[in-house]
Amino acid sequence: MTRRSTPGALDYLARAPLRLWLLATAVFLYAPLLTLILFSFNDSRRNIIWRGFTLKYYRLALTDSDLVAALGNSLTIALISTLMSLVLGALTALALWRFRFPGKTALEGALALPIVVPEICMGVAMLVFFSKVVPWPTEAPWPFNLGAIIISHISFSFSFVAVIVRARLQSFDPDLEAAARDLGAGTGRVFTSVLAPHMAPGLIAGALLAFTLSLDDFVITFFTSGPDTTTFPVKVYSMVRFSVSPEVNAASTLLMGLTVAVAAVAVWLGGARATSVALAGEGHGP
């Protein structure tokens, strides 16, 4: 390919207006979050003018037993939901990748539904289901009382995992499997030694997405949680409705730190590319 166009014709980042645009977008996306973080360290209840550094709102947030319990619930739900979504998503991806069968298109369509259905519709569906069809024992011992929330989270997460893992499987070279079989490996051995290592980046990206979707979810959880089964977002929501307060800032900063840490670990494990490709394809909204 000969480059005869003026040098840098496609180097849009070198253009000042575009740089300015990018900067403005970054400010738009980050300024509210950065002020939120900054003012969680501010020694003033009114929370608007800087009065000096303090950690007291972190102490307040971390000694608020309701908030800590809600955070514990959120993490438990996210962990169980991620594990189950990984299993179900990987099974789906393998089935769709490996076989052609009657009803395959129908299954693919049904799998796409949890990704596109508005959260509010799924929320009310889960509310109706768990109050009329399968009344969940909310007084059951922890963590079984979280069952309704966990089931809902798995339902909306595992499709995402399936899509990501299936995309990863497309790049699998069938000759590798043939070679393994020639060398005497059975189905189980082919899976553990050849297929699973190939799937790993997809599984990591899928796990990250399932974990963040679960930790993030407010709307669907709002409809399936009871007074004793609040999650972190539901608890923060009830605090936010009353006022903007430094404790909420501190609690939010902690959760943001946690999410960023999880994302960083996943990117480090699975490579930024796999993760970004996975995330660029699909999304879940407010």
Add this chain to the structure above:
Amino acid sequence: MDRPIAEARGLFGFLVVPPTAWLIAFFLAPLGIVWAYSFGENISLTKIVVDGSLDAYAHALQPLYLGIIGKSLAFAVLTTLLCLCIGFPVAVAMAFAKPRTKAWLLLLVMLPFWTNLLIRTYALMAVLRTEGYVNLTLGWGWRSLSAVTRLVGLRMPVFHPLVLLHTDAAVVLGLVYVQLPFMILPLYAALDRLDRSLIEASLDLGASQIGAFARVVAPMAAPGIISGIVLTLIPSVGAYLTPDLLGGPSSLMIANVIERQFRSADDWPFGAALSFLLMYLTLVCVAAQSLAARRRTAPAR
């Protein structure tokens, strides 16, 4: 791979049964029940009969609710347009950046995506409220200005904080804030796959940058643009949290009305009908998207 199932029936069953059963029991069944309720009636406070009545839909299409549906659509379309206008240049800059810069820019867009939606909305509340940062800055600017004008003998009126929170504008701003990464990422994914030599060729052949964009880049990136639009539009129409926290009493959107029917007003058939109107709309959008995708790929075959 696409092998017939006869080859390994046991393996196939092991792979396909658990997820299918889960999907039917814990996703399709709950949605199906709500769908059935949308054709039902309240016969007492707690009892609903499903008798194929269309009353709930008729109720949902009354002018009051039609207005709310229209408003939700208007907010969502405006949000999508704003996201497209703001996001396209960002996606272009990302797609044509050097690999290292690209990775950083990608991270820049994805970090907010990973941040909790509720927290992001809360952060905007702090910016927009009466004693928030916008009003603080404006107030400071106003006071400095009036200090200057007082020197020349001009008295400016006292600064009154602007009402920014709990308005329709705040809802649209909040939706743009939340949805922007969902627009940028698919746009970027499409632009990144573009064959650069085609753009260079069009520039060589005398197209202006704008001409090259309109005639070469935009048509080739169309699938990404369409999926960005769908990914922004659908969650925006059904947004619950943003209008709830940032909107005023008159900026109710369809999701807020649905929530009320199920949690306080106890009119489940009506709520079900509203939520399925939203579902039908979603399905139409998705069908249109896949139809457009099919039409694009068809001539190539």
